[in-house]
Amino acid sequence: MESQRGKATRTASKAGAATRKVSERSTRVAVTEPRESPAAPRAAQLNVGKCGSVRESRSLQTQSARDSQEELQERALGARSKKASLRAQGAPPSGVSSTDGAEAPKPPVAPRPLPTRARSRREGGARSAREQRPAPELAEVPCSVTPARVPSLGVRERVPGGWKPRAVLDKLRLRRQEISAAAEVVNRVVDHLLRRLQDFDSEFKGVQLLRTGSYYERVKISAPNEFDVMFKLEVPRIQLEEYCSSGAHYFVKFKRNPKGNPLKQFVEEEILSASKMLSKFRKLIKEDIKNIEGIDVVMEKKKRGSPAVTLCIRKPEEISVDIILALESKSSWPASTQEGLPIDNWLGAKVRKKLRQQPFYLVPKHAKNGSGFQEQTWRLSFSHIEKDILNNHGHSKTCCENDGVKCCRKDCLKLMKYLLEQLKKKFDNRKELDKFCSYHLKTAFLHVCTQDPLDSQWHPKDLVFCFDNCVAFFLKCLRKEQLEHYFVPIVNLFSRKYIDKISKEFLSEQIEYERNNGFPIFNEF
Structure with a gap:
């Protein structure tokens, strides 16, 4: 009789062990399986409560290693979104499940464990909780x-x-009335100087007007008190020599001209001197502004390195006018501009090709040479192209x-x-x-x-x-x-x-x- 009781006890013990193994296997599957429905996370939490083993932490680490970088980012973003939603609803920031608002499950406790195993399970559960915790949020500035x-x-x-x-x-x-008044005064000054240069038998007889700058680009701000204009002079049959691989500064030389060169007095050792030509240009303008009737206009002191002749109209309103001498070349743009004007995806390849068929200009802005300037050099200018782009x-x-x-x-x-x-x-x-x-x-x-x-x-x-x-x-x-x-x-x-x-x-x-x-x-x- 005693033997039968012992046999029955051993049989029940084996059945209980088998049941626990099945429970452990189902727990591992519940933890490592991907979430397919809203009920899945809750089921996983309940299984963890029954069997909080070190295997759970290892299983999570294995799954985390298999996750792709995109999945990790999505989880982090999802965690932040849920946390923000809970805060908006007045929920506590921690200790609450993001699924249904119930209290977070307590750390798993195994029934009657040995001391060493209990310590191991607690450490494994802590590691698992740390791994599941969402990444800390970055501080964000409130914004409308x-x-x-x-x-x-x-x-x-x-x-x-x-x-x-x-x-x-x-x-x-800009107010229309202010624009009209300022433009009228500036036009009178510019037209007077242009006529005088064209009538005067000088090197600048062929100059033409080219309006550039922020006012003509329609991006002038505050007040119409600054204007930029170019006095362009076509110079055919020129040859450019790049200065010190600068890409933007050049020496200008003339090819053979059987008709003679009207700018020969500014040529030094076959190079057209920018400083000499600008000095003569300033001198002629300074003399002409004295003859403008009804407008109080003076020339400002030359700024070192600047290509502009700056006039100050003092009455009726103070207005600054920069007049820039520019050499016009109708040849192909220099090689240094080949990769420039990157508007193919913006304005289109056809527009870029059309713009590059326009002339380019050289202004007397000298290249830096140590602490000074190389005063024979000219710099490329595309202000007319900039105006075209901004207006279209x-x-x-x-x-x-x-x-x-x-x-x-x-x-x-x-x-x-x-x-x-x-x-x-x-x-x-x-x-x-x-x-x-x-x-x-x-x-x-x-x-x-x-x-x-x-x-x-x-x-x-x-x-x-x-x-x-x-x-x-x-x-x-x-x-x-x-x-x-x-x-x-x-x-x-x-x-x-x-x-x-x-x-x-x-x-x-x-x-x-x-x-x-x-x-x-x-x-x-």
């Missing part, structure tokens, strides 16, 4: 605009809110026309120019911003247009975000000390030979501050 990719920085950022770009632009908008800036041909869809490209450029203008006013007693000009902003802006070529990427409702993209790209250029010339890519406008690192760091810090605080400087001055 939906964040999107900032291609220039390569990271996802929030656009600071709290400022009204339309109100700023309205303040910058759409991916679609009807962008911003009367019946076309509007974009915010020009508004972004205006805001960028205003930002630099305001910073220069704020720090007018410092020299760090002296070498920065609107041309740097325009170049950066054109690169952003190349990166974002579609009109839909510049919708007026997205003005804040589009402007932030432009600012982000400009900051990236400052930090990397790299801003490619839009037409001559080998030229770095932020090279240390042009602008020192301290100045770039200073401007970067000021722009970053404004960007992070909603551009308070737009409301100053």
Whole structure:
């Protein structure tokens, strides 16, 4: 009888062991199987509660190793989304299941374990819990605009809110009455000088007018008080010799001209001297402005390295007029421009080909030579192409026309120019911003247009975000000390030979501050 009882006891013990093995196998399957339904995570948690073994942690580690990088990212994003949702509903930040709001299961406790195994199971459960915990969240800046990719920085950022770009632009908008009054005075001065040069029997008899600059590009801000014009002079049969592989500066030589050369007095050792020609040009203009009746106009002192003859009209309003002498060449563009003008995906390959068939210009802006300048050199100028691009800036041909869809490209450029203008006013007693000009902003802006070529990427409702993209790209250029010339890519406008690192760091810090605080400087001055 006793033997039968012992046999029955051993049989029941074996059956219980078999049942526990089946339970353990089902637990491992529940933990390692991918989640296929909302009930799956809950089932896994219940099984873990029955059998919290070290095998669970190892199983999770094995599955984690098999996960792809994309799945890990999706889990992290899902965890953040659920956590944010719970917080919005007033749920506790921790100790609550993300599935149904119930309390998180307690650490698994095995029935009557040995001390060593219990310690091992607790450690395994702790490791498993740490592995399942979502990654810590990055601090985010509150923002009223939906964040999107900032291609220039390569990271996802929030656009600071709290400022009204339309109100700023309205303040910058030129009034029609002011434009008419300023344009009338400037036209009188320019027309007078042009007629005198054409009538006067001199080397500049063939000059023609070419209107360029922000006013004619329709991106002038604040007031119509600055104008740029070119007096172009066609010079046929010239030969260019690149200066020190600069890409943008050239010596100009003449090929044989049987009719004689009207500019021969400016030639030194077969090279057309930019400094000599500019000096004579300034002299003639200085004499002519004395004969302009009814307008108080004077010539400003020559700025070292500048190609412009700057006139100041003092009455009735103070207006600055830069007159730039330019040599016009109708030959093929220099080889250094071959990879420039990257508008194929923006304005189209046909437009690029057509623009490159236009003449190019050389202005008397000298190349730097150590601490001085090489005064015989001329620099390439494509201001007429820039004006054409800005006035026909759409991916679609009807962008911003009367019946076309509007974009915010020009508004972004205006805001960028205003930002630099305001910073220069704020720090007018410092020299760090002296070498920065609107041309740097325009170049950066054109690169952003190349990166974002579609009109839909510049919708007026997205003005804040589009402007932030432009600012982000400009900051990236400052930090990397790299801003490619839009037409001559080998030229770095932020090279240390042009602008020192301290100045770039200073401007970067000021722009970053404004960007992070909603551009308070737009409301100053």
